[in-house]
Amino acid sequence: MTFIKKLSAAWSANNSLLCVGLDPDIAKFPGQLQGKPDAIFAFCKAIIDATADTACAFKPQIAYFAALRAEEQLEAICAYLRVTYPQIPIVLDAKRGDIGATAEQYAREAFERYGADAVTVNPYMGYDSVAPYLEWKDRGVIILCRTSNPGGSDLQFLDAGGKPVYQHVAQLVADKWNTNGQCGLVVGATFPNELAQVRRIVGDMPLLVPGIGAQGGDIEATVNAGKTANGTGMMINSSRAILYAKPDAQAGEDFAKAARRVALETRDAINRFRG
Amino acid sequence: MTFIKKLSAAWSANNSLLCVGLDPDIAKFPGQLQGKPDAIFAFCKAIIDATADTACAFKPQIAYFAALRAEEQLEAICAYLRVTYPQIPIVLDAKRGDIGATAEQYAREAFERYGADAVTVNPYMGYDSVAPYLEWKDRGVIILCRTSNPGGSDLQFLDAGGKPVYQHVAQLVADKWNTNGQCGLVVGATFPNELAQVRRIVGDMPLLVPGIGAQGGDIEATVNAGKTANGTGMMINSSRAILYAKPDAQAGEDFAKAARRVALETRDAINRFRG
Numbered sequence: 001m002t003f004i005k006k007l008s009a010a011w012s013a014n015n016s017l018l019c020v021g022l023d024p025d026i027a028k029f030p031g032q033l034q035g036k037p038d039a040i041f042a043f044c045k046a047i048i049d050a051t052a053d054t055a056c057a058f059k060p061q062i063a064y065f066a067a068l069r070a071e072e073q074l075e076a077i078c079a080y081l082r083v084t085y086p087q088i089p090i091v092l093d094a095k096r097g098d099i100g101a102t103a104e105q106y107a108r109e110a111f112e113r114y115g116a117d118a119v120t121v122n123p124y125m126g127y128d129s130v131a132p133y134l135e136w137k138d139r140g141v142i143i144l145c146r147t148s149n150p151g152g153s154d155l156q157f158l159d160a161g162g163k164p165v166y167q168h169v170a171q172l173v174a175d176k177w178n179t180n181g182q183c184g185l186v187v188g189a190t191f192p193n194e195l196a197q198v199r200r201i202v203g204d205m206p207l208l209v210p211g212i213g214a215q216g217g218d219i220e221a222t223v224n225a226g227k228t229a230n231g232t233g234m235m236i237n238s239s240r241a242i243l244y245a246k247p248d249a250q251a252g253e254d255f256a257k258a259a260r261r262v263a264l265e266t267r268d269a270i271n272r273f274r275g
Numbered sequence: 276m277t278f279i280k281k282l283s284a285a286w287s288a289n290n291s292l293l294c295v296g297l298d299p300d301i302a303k304f305p306g307q308l309q310g311k312p313d314a315i316f317a318f319c320k321a322i323i324d325a326t327a328d329t330a331c332a333f334k335p336q337i338a339y340f341a342a343l344r345a346e347e348q349l350e351a352i353c354a355y356l357r358v359t360y361p362q363i364p365i366v367l368d369a370k371r372g373d374i375g376a377t378a379e380q381y382a383r384e385a386f387e388r389y390g391a392d393a394v395t396v397n398p399y400m401g402y403d404s405v406a407p408y409l410e411w412k413d414r415g416v417i418i419l420c421r422t423s424n425p426g427g428s429d430l431q432f433l434d435a436g437g438k439p440v441y442q443h444v445a446q447l448v449a450d451k452w453n454t455n456g457q458c459g460l461v462v463g464a465t466f467p468n469e470l471a472q473v474r475r476i477v478g479d480m481p482l483l484v485p486g487i488g489a490q491g492g493d494i495e496a497t498v499n500a501g502k503t504a505n506g507t508g509m510m511i512n513s514s515r516a517i518l519y520a521k522p523d524a525q526a527g528e529d530f531a532k533a534a535r536r537v538a539l540e541t542r543d544a545i546n547r548f549r550g
Contacts, residue, residue, distance in 0.1 A: 015442065023376075023377070045483055059375055061373075061380075063371070063373060063378075063379050063380035063381045063384065064377075066346075066380065066381070066384040066385075066388070067380035067381070067383040067384045067388065069346070069388060071341075071344070071346055095371070095372055095373050095397075096338070096370070097370055097372065097397050097399075097419075098336075098338060098370050099422065099424040100424065102298070102336055102338045102339075103338075105336075105338035105339050105341065105342035106341070106342070107336045108342040109338065109341040109342045112342075113341070113342065113344060122370075122372050122397050122399050123429070123430060124372075124397050124398065124399040124419060124430055124431070125419070125422050125424060125426060125427055126422075126423075126424065126425075126426025126427050126428065126429030126430060126431070127425075127426035127429055128423060128424050128425050128426035130426075131426075141277045144372075144399060144400070147374065147399075147400050147401075148374070149375065149400060149401065149403050149404060150375040150402075150403050151400060151402035151403035151404055151405075151406075152400055152401050153401065154398070154401030154402055154447060155398060155399055155401060155440065155443065155444065156399070156401070157435075158435040158436075158440060158443055159435055159436060160433040160435045160440070161433075161434060163441060164474075165430065165433060165435070168430065168433055169430065172429060191356025225513075265367070274353055
C-alpha cells in the first residue's frame with residue numbers, strides 16, 4: 001500500500017489528524033527508565049502503545065537517536081511499529097538534502113534500513129536532490145516548505161518575483177515534482193495565513209504541520225487554514241506536549257497514560273474544527 | 276585550536292587546497308576488501324594514509340555510512356584521523372538543517388560523537404537552525420550556498436530583489452551569522468562566475484568547493500574564481516576520482532597508491548593556478 005493510501009486509511013480509522021512526534025530526550029524520561037540501556041526504545045514503545053489509536057502517523061526525529069548513538073533503537077522502534085501497528089504510517093523526520101548519488105544513500109537509510117513510509121527532505125538543492133526518494137514509488141516524500149521556527153523567514157520569505165520563496169517551493173512540488181502523487185509539504189502552524197496560501201497552491205496534497213503544542217500554534221486557525229474539502233489533508237504534529245505530559249498524580253497516571261490523555265485531547269481539539 | 280586555524284595550518288603544511296572526500300561505496304571496493312566486516316574502515320584508512328600529506332582536509336560523507344548501518348566505522352575513522360593526523364581537519368558532510376532544539380542534537384552528533392572539526396549545514400530554515408552549531412566556538416560551520424548539481428538552480432537561482440537567493444545566503448552569513456569567524460560556505464566548482472561573486476561578498480571566508488573531478492568542474496577557472504589574495508581560502512573537494520582511481524597495473528599500483536597519485540596530481544593542478 002502506498003504512503004498516501006495508508007495515511008488516508010489512518011485518518012479514517014482513528015478519526016484523527018494527529019501525528020505523534022517521537023523526539024526522545026533522555027533527560028526528560030521518567031525515573032524508572034533512567035540508566036537503562038534500552039531506555040529510548042522502552043520510552044517510545046510505551047508512548048506508541050498508549051497513543052496508536054489516537055494518531056494518523058508517528059514521526060520519529062532521527063537527530064535525537066543520532067546524538068545518542070541509538071540508531072539500533074530507532075531500527076527497533078520502526079520494526080515494532082511496522083509489525084504491531086502496520087496501519088499507522090511512519091514518517092522519518094530526517095530533513096536530508098544532498099546531490100543525487102548521496103541522496104540515493106539517504107533514501108536507502110530511510111526506506112530500506114528504517115522501513116519508513118515517508119521521509120522529510122530539504123528542497124534547497126533542487127529537483128535532482130529529491131528525485132532519488134521519488135524513485136521509491138510507494139513511499140512519501142515530504143518537502144520542507146514553510147517552517148515554524150523564527151528564522152524560517154530568513155530565506156523562505158524572500159520575495160522572488162512577487163512571491164515568497166516558500167510559495168515557489170509549493171508550486172514546484174505541485175506542478176513538477178509530484179508526478180507520482182507521493183509528495184507532501186511541511187508547513188508550520190505558526191503562520192495560518194501562509195498555510196492557507198499553500199493549501200490553495202497544492203490542492204489536496206498532504207501537509208505535515210508542526211508547531212502546535214510546545215511551539216504555540218493555534219489549533220482552530222491551523223485546521224481552518226490547512227484542511228481539505230473533506231476535512232483531512234493534514235498530519236498535525238505534536239511531540240513534546242505529548243511525550244512529556246505531566247502525569248496527574250491524583251488520577252494515578254504514569255507518563256504513558258498522561259501522554260494518552262494529551263494525545264486524545266489534542267486529537268479531539270483538532271476534530272472540533274474539521275467541519 | 277579552532278577549525279579555521281587548523282585549516283590555515285594545513286593549507287601551509289601540505290601546500291594544498293585539496294579536500295579528500297570519503298564517500299565509501301562498497302560496490303567499488305577492491306576485491307581483497309569485499310565481504311570483510313570492517314571493509315569501510317579499512318578502505319578509508321588506506322585512503323587516508325595514502326593521501327594525508329596531500330590534503331588540507333578530509334570530508335567523510337555520512338550518508339554512505341548511514342545507508343550501510345556503519346556509524347561505528349565512521350566513529351572509528353574519525354578517531355583514527357584525530358589521533359594519527361591531528362593536524363588535518365575533519366569536515367563532516369551531513370548537510371543537516373532543523374529547528375533549534377533538534378539542531379542541538381545534530382551538533383552533538385557531529386562535534387561530540389564524531390569529533391568533527393566542522394560540519395556542513397543547510398540554510399533553508401534560517402538563523403536559529405544554524406545557531407546551535409555556532410555555539411561550538413572552536414568548530415567550523417559550513418553552510419550550503421550555491422551547489423554544483425543541476426537542480427541547484429531551482430531555488431538558489433530565484434531572483435529576489437535583483438539578487439539570486441544564493442547571494443542572499445552569502446550576504447546573511449557574511450553580515451550576520453559569522454560573528455565568531457567560524458563560518459564557511461559550500462559553493463560548487465561548476466559555476467566559476469558565481470564562485471567569484473560569492474568570493475566578493477564574503478571576503479576571506481573559507482569555501483568548500485565540490486564539483487571538480489567526477490562532477491566536471493574546471494580547475495583553472497575554479498581556482499581563479501575562488502582563491503583569496505594569498506592564494507588560499509578554499510577546500511577543493513574530490514571524492515570519487517581519488518577513491519576509485521584506476522590502478523596502473525604496469526606500475527604495480529594498488530587502489531591506495533592510485534588514490535595517492537590522483538590526489539597529488541589534483542593538488543599540483545590546483546597549485547599551478549594559486550599564483
